[in-house]
Amino acid sequence: EIADYSEVTPERLAQPEDANWLQTRRTYDGQGHSPLTQITKENVGQLTEVFSHATGPYNTLAEFSALPARGAHQAPTIINDGVMFMTVYDGQVIALDAVTGEEYWRFNRELPQGLVPVHPTNRGVALWGDKLYVTTLDAHLIALDAKTGEQVWDQTLENWENGYYSTLAPLVADGVVMAGTSGGEFGIRGFVQGFDAETGESLWKTYTIPAPGEPGSESWPGETWKTGGGPIWITGNYDVEEKLAYWGVGNAAPWIGALRPGDNLYTTSTIGIDPASGEIRTHFQYHWNDSWDWDEVVPPTLIDLPGENGETEKLAVRFARNGWIYKLDREGGELKFIEGKPYVYQNVFKSLDPVTGRPEYNEEAVAKLGERVEFCPSAWGGRDWPAESYDPATHTVFISVNENHCGAMEAAEVEYEPGVLYLGSGLEMTPTEAARDHIGALQAWDVRTMEKKWQVNFKSPNWGPVLSTAGGLVFVGGTTDSMFRAFDAETGDELWSVTLDGGIIAPPVSYEVDGRQYISVTTGWGVDGDRFQGFINAAFGDEGDVPQGGTIHVFALPQT
Ligand SMILES: O=C(O)c1cc(C(=O)O)c2c(n1)C(=O)C(=O)c1cc(C(=O)O)[nH]c1-2
Numbered sequence: 001e002i003a004d005y006s007e008v009t010p011e012r013l014a015q016p017e018d019a020n021w022l023q024t025r026r027t028y029d030g031q032g033h034s035p036l037t038q039i040t041k042e043n044v045g046q047l048t049e050v051f052s053h054a055t056g057p058y059n060t061l062a063e064f065s066a067l068p069a070r071g072a073h074q075a076p077t078i079i080n081d082g083v084m085f086m087t088v089y090d091g092q093v094i095a096l097d098a099v100t101g102e103e104y105w106r107f108n109r110e111l112p113q114g115l116v117p118v119h120p121t122n123r124g125v126a127l128w129g130d131k132l133y134v135t136t137l138d139a140h141l142i143a144l145d146a147k148t149g150e151q152v153w154d155q156t157l158e159n160w161e162n163g164y165y166s167t168l169a170p171l172v173a174d175g176v177v178m179a180g181t182s183g184g185e186f187g188i189r190g191f192v193q194g195f196d197a198e199t200g201e202s203l204w205k206t207y208t209i210p211a212p213g214e215p216g217s218e219s220w221p222g223e224t225w226k227t228g229g230g231p232i233w234i235t236g237n238y239d240v241e242e243k244l245a246y247w248g249v250g251n252a253a254p255w256i257g258a259l260r261p262g263d264n265l266y267t268t269s270t271i272g273i274d275p276a277s278g279e280i281r282t283h284f285q286y287h288w289n290d291s292w293d294w295d296e297v298v299p300p301t302l303i304d305l306p307g308e309n310g311e312t313e314k315l316a317v318r319f320a321r322n323g324w325i326y327k328l329d330r331e332g333g334e335l336k337f338i339e340g341k342p343y344v345y346q347n348v349f350k351s352l353d354p355v356t357g358r359p360e361y362n363e364e365a366v367a368k369l370g371e372r373v374e375f376c377p378s379a380w381g382g383r384d385w386p387a388e389s390y391d392p393a394t395h396t397v398f399i400s401v402n403e404n405h406c407g408a409m410e411a412a413e414v415e416y417e418p419g420v421l422y423l424g425s426g427l428e429m430t431p432t433e434a435a436r437d438h439i440g441a442l443q444a445w446d447v448r449t450m451e452k453k454w455q456v457n458f459k460s461p462n463w464g465p466v467l468s469t470a471g472g473l474v475f476v477g478g479t480t481d482s483m484f485r486a487f488d489a490e491t492g493d494e495l496w497s498v499t500l501d502g503g504i505i506a507p508p509v510s511y512e513v514d515g516r517q518y519i520s521v522t523t524g525w526g527v528d529g530d531r532f533q534g535f536i537n538a539a540f541g542d543e544g545d546v547p548q549g550g551t552i553h554v555f556a557l558p559q560t
């Protein structure tokens with residue numbers, strides 16, 4: 001039992017104290033940036049570990065034999081006035097003291113027999129009042145008492161036996177808890193669902209694929225809408241002023257666009273949902289009739305850019321998995337294309353329409369039945385899910401990318417069967433010759449000019465979510481050497497690093513308790529970073545294995 005727990009109010013979520021990290025990307029706009037300044041470029045070299053805390057022991061999960069992967073830690077530590085919450089990929093939630101690492105409680109959900117997780121991971125908790133919310137691999141949304149870890153309510157999002165599973169952290173806005181499910185590789189029909197945060201009562205369920213007669217339904221032939229994918233597996237961002245939640249929608253199913261001719265709305269899009277009603281008020285589709293498994297699930301970062309004449313540009317900026325950056329206008333809660341450009345080599349788009357942003361395709365890179373078609377980047381995209389951060393003082397986005405890898409699909413007809421992979425192709429990934437130099441990189445982009453400021457290359461892929469701080473620092477893990485690094489935000493110079501007990505694909509977080517600033521990060525290598533590395537090892541004849549880790553590490557400056 002946590003004796004002294006601070007209630008999470010709408011005001012606190014909208015304007016969090018500098019010391020706290022109350023939600024996935026800290027703020028509703030998804031910036032993932034900490035305003036704390038105690039740790040600086042000058043003193044970051046002195047960071048030392050304050051405590052570490054193993055998240056195990058774990059529950060044994062079945063292995064997905066078609067594409068094996070280990071369970072991964074992808075949750076940020078969520079921090080509320082000295083209390084830390086962490087989730088584990090196997091259905092556990094842990095509450096601990098953010099200064100000592102002492103455990104307050106541990107919740108353990110038993111997953112059903114027969115569940116075979118294809119992406120065994122969980123991306124964290126959401127807070128509201130004295131409760132917290134978490135989704136599960138058997139596609140439930142549950143509420144726990146934040147003080148005790150006792151379950152308050154449990155709602156079924158969908159039947160896991162039909163290929164639905166959840167990996168995302170929920171989003172709470174104005175008393176409504178929102179969540180959705182994965183399953184883009186199983187021919188689900190994706191949705192965002194809203195629940196009353198107190199009672200768990202379902203308020204609305206909005207499908208990412210319209211039914212016949214609904215707007216956008218003409219973009220699906222025949223019955224394809226019923227099994228068209230459009231999963232939701234990354235937490236949305238929330239525009240407090242417009243009362244609009246921006247959710248990213250994943251790939252269409254099956255993977256091969258020729259099997260469902262049409263734009264396939266709202267797959268590979270951002271949709272703006274009103275949390276009160278579930279109504280879709282705006283959308284922007286990055287690429288139509290997806291054939292590359294380029295889930296566009298990461299929501300745009302919401303940026304209010306001060307202009308030269310005192311006006312404010314209301315932007316939504318996105319680094320798409322398809323390899324292009326999109327600068328969108330979100331004025332009045334309506335997404336409108338401004339400009340786009342590639343941030344990694346991509347050979348699928350010839351261009352974007354300057355008015356609508358709709359891409360024109362290079363037909364040679366679009367999957368065709370009975371033919372092997374190559375395209376760059378591979379299905380894992382220029383970026384996958386790991387989050388970027390945004391420093392409002394310097395108008396800069398920091399993002400982990402992967403380049404110098406291409407994919408191929410050989411399309412075939414496929415029959416839908418509930419709970420069975422529904423792809424229409426195998427999966428290939430080949431590193432290019434340039435990959436011997438580097439695959440992963442950390443890029444810094446000025447969103448005013450849309451120019452790249454710097455790039456740091458890593459020989460290894462980079463699957464690290466990014467944290468920037470007002471101390472002028474950028475923290476990221478993500479590489480296969482299990483290193484956690486800090487860079488100078490202005491120059492990209494590496495200022496500090498430490499080798500941990502496993503690869504890092506969880507978001508680093510910064511918080512403060514009693515006047516001391518902390519940096520926390522959790523090791524836990526697995527899922528697609530691991531699969532991606534498997535293809536590289538196969539191509540280059542390497543056998544390197546990345547330690548799985550599974551430990552929360554917390555750093556601070558030495559106390560004087
Ligand atoms: O279509 C889907 O429903 C779905 C779900 C997930 C997931 O829930 O983690 C991933 C993907 N797709 C996917 O395409 C992908 O590359 C991916 C990487 C990861 C990961 O945890 O590293 N998850 C997922």
Ligand SMILES: [Ca+2]
Nearest residue numbers: 184251293295
């Ligand atoms: Ca997918």
